[in-house]
Amino acid sequence: MKFVDEARVRVVAGKGGSGSCSFRREKYIPRGGPDGGDGGDGGSVFMRGSKSLNTLSDFRTQRIHKAKSGQTGAGKDRMGRGGDDLTIDVPIGTQIYDYDTDELMGEIMEIDQVLKVAQGGFHGLGNARFKSSINRAPRQTSPGSEGEKRELKLELKVLADVGLLGMPNAGKSTLIRAVSEAKPKVADYPFTTLHPNLGVVNVGTHRSFVVADIPGLIEGAAEGLGLGIQFLKHLSRTGALLHVLDVAPYDGTDPVETAKAILAELGKFDVELLNKPRWLVLNKLDLLPEEDRDEICSKIVRDLNWDGPVYRIAALAKEGTEQLCYDLMDYLEQSAEDAEE
DSSP states (O other): OOEEEEEEEEEEOOOOOOOOOOBOOBTTBTTOOBOOOOOOOOOOEEEEEETTOOOSGGGGTOOEEEOOOOOOOBTTTBOOOOOOOEEEEEETTEEEEETTTOOEEEEOOSTTOEEEEEOOOOOOOOGGGGOOSSOSSOOOOOOOOOOOEEEEEEEEEEOOSEEEEOOTTSSHHHHHHHHSSOOOOOOSSOOOOSSOEEEEEEEETTEEEEEEEOOOOOTTGGGTOTTHHHHHHHHTTOSEEEEEEESSOTTOOOHHHHHHHHHHHHHHHOHHHHTSOEEEEEEOGGGSOGGGHHHHHHHHHHHHTOOSOEEEOBGGGTBSHHHHHHHHHHHHHHHHHHHHO
16 A cells, blocks of 8 residues: 655756956957856756655755856856756655646656756856957857746655554544644544555654554454455555554453454464564553553553553653654664665
8 A cells, every 4th residue: 555745846946147248458468359258057956866765744844945056257258157056855766747737757766866857047158259250349248047947746655664553443543643744534433544644754854754544453354354454465564563552442442452353363464464563552641540550551561461662642642752753763764774784
């Protein structure tokens, strides 16, 4: 199951520098003639594949990207300095579209692959260029041309780095709302998400990961009941699983029994899923009396015989979610480094 991360940006290439109107003036050379140099070319805008990025979240905060303009020419046939090109790093798999025409300009498929998305302006000509046998002292120059300006739409088909595992109404949708800009439907009555929701969690510059809130798992999902079979297929491609557990279910069900039911479905579908990194997230802590929280949470962990990471959160109040996200980011980065070795 793939999701699409999108962003809209404006790129502006640099303007070409104007040509110079100048004449040579030196002792004993009374008629030195024109020596105005050309301007410099404007910088172009490129997009380059980067392995350090996996989402387009940075482009939602910085939408305008400008290359440098070329400098004006000078006397003594000196050409103006060209504007520096601007290279923008994007994740591997990014497709670049012209926003106005919806034309696909290209796709970044490899690390360090470069695609030009806006051409810099051409330099203007100095008056030395216009000298001729019938015009020995031209005062004519040309301005540099404008650089291209484009509205671009970036699309990235992504697989979630983190999958949310849990029964319907465990608080998965609320959690994804708390840690990202995704807005899945939530309510105070029991229901399951009908459509997958994708959230990009940003924990700093060039540090983000993708979390998927997918239809809740029910007993029998491995046999195709409900929406679970699609859910299970997707889970096999995530880097980590968050097992979200409601510690205060509205219907009085035992959280331990619901957790064991989900683990049983994972084992029926694919034994390797049980060996994936799983973190236990005890949610809805704010519904428990403060004096009972430690005892109830400790009992759940003990009855599940859980030996992995455990986090206690209240997603609705965003309590404990920030530390969870930072730890997940560190884990995903370390996993990527280990995979390269």
